[in-house]
Amino acid sequence: MRVRLQTNHGEYLLADDTAKTLGALLRQFGIPLSAIWTYRTTPLGDGRRKADFLPSTTVEDGGEEIIARVSRNINIPGLLGNETTRVRPVENASSEWTFPSPDGGAFQRVVAQMTPEECLAFVKQSVARTLEAWPEDVPRSVVVGTSGGGDSNALLSAMVESGRFAPSQVRPVMMLGIPDWDTQVENARQLCGSLGTELRVVEEAEAAELCGVRSISDARDHFLELFPDADLEFLGTWLLRRVLSACARQAGARAVALGANREDVVAEHLSRLVRGLMPLAAPYRRIGDVLFAYPMWQVPKKIGDGVYPSFSLENYEARNASFSPGRSVFYYFSYWMSELLPGLDVSFLDGASRLAEREQSIVWDDSLDDYVSSGEIVEETRKRWGRFLDAVRR
Helix, strand or coil, X not given: CEEEEEECCEEEEEECCCCCCHHHHHHHCCCCHHHEEEEEEEEEXXXXXXXXXXXXXXXXXXXXCEEEEECCCCCHHHHCCCCCEEEECCCCCCEEEEEECCCCCCCCEEEEEECHHHHHHHHHHHXXXXXXXXXXXXXXXXXXXXXXXXXXXXXXXXXXXXXCCCHHHEEEEEECCCHHHHCCHHHHHHHHHHHCCCCEEECHHHHHHHHCECCHHHHHHHHHHHCCCCCHHHHHHHHHHHHHHHHHHHCCCCEEECCCCHHHHHHHHHHHHHCCCCCCCCCEEEECCXXXXXXXXCXXXXXXXXXXXXXXXXXXXXXXXXXXXXXXXXXXXHHHHHHHCCCHHHHHHHHHHHHHCCCCCEEEECCXXXXXXXXXXXXXXXXXXXXXXXXXXX
């Protein structure tokens, strides 16, 4: 199938023999169907022509030219980086990221290949900037959530080597009980050994006790029964928050650091704004008596993964499939935000962070006997979560 894309910035021929429909072809080239009008033309004489609309489900049947016209005066070629991309090559690259060009306009960009050392240097610099704003009333002693995946591995390395904590005050903790997390325990031990830190592994039975549930497997089964449209990571996040909070209190610390990356925080902000809710605080979020810190909040996942690419790959291969449409779409938006205009995601994070300062977004809920995000739980969800808690608590 062949389509001539007409824009105010030039014409482009789009062709792909594997595309089964017109819509599939356009999507393969990153063209949103909502932004274009597709048609064929027939000459009428005197220089006039008749335009016949073609739906996106059209299957090419005669080889006639299909035209796609951008319906707004926006620079789609510039957004897609068709003509303004430069490349920064390096040897032994483990990742790449698209940065704004330092000497050009908004649509000029540089695709920078990065070595593992450069990825780690990026993470360290970003984490160091975040740690400069560490709340003065919180002692510099922290439990670091560790999973063996790319984000937490890079975070732990940056925290240990930041110089802002005594080595003995950075305590990596790994919780077992979620199948796709458990596979990475040896990787986590290997990393901690190389950093000179001791990994605390919270086995499933202890994790259940610290969370206040009868068993992790029982909680997992009830969660999947009551929330069949939600991903298991939602439960994992709740369990991890409770386990790490308890570990911090046991260690005499008042802070927990997690490896939430740039896209994690962007997707979370988008999901709340869509529902008319204030963003949750980042990079520092107080939940009861524990400070949750997100030092990686401005590190793209692709750069974090580039620090230990082999560990990251193993982590991806062990993950469960995602079935939550909301989770998928907000992450998808977060990836395209930086793809279309490098740096826009950072501006969005900064703006959302300032908005979050206007409201206390984590509050205690007496009926659930737990902390919740303010304004987030609708009544039907509250009832289901209440049934879940009644079924799994000790």
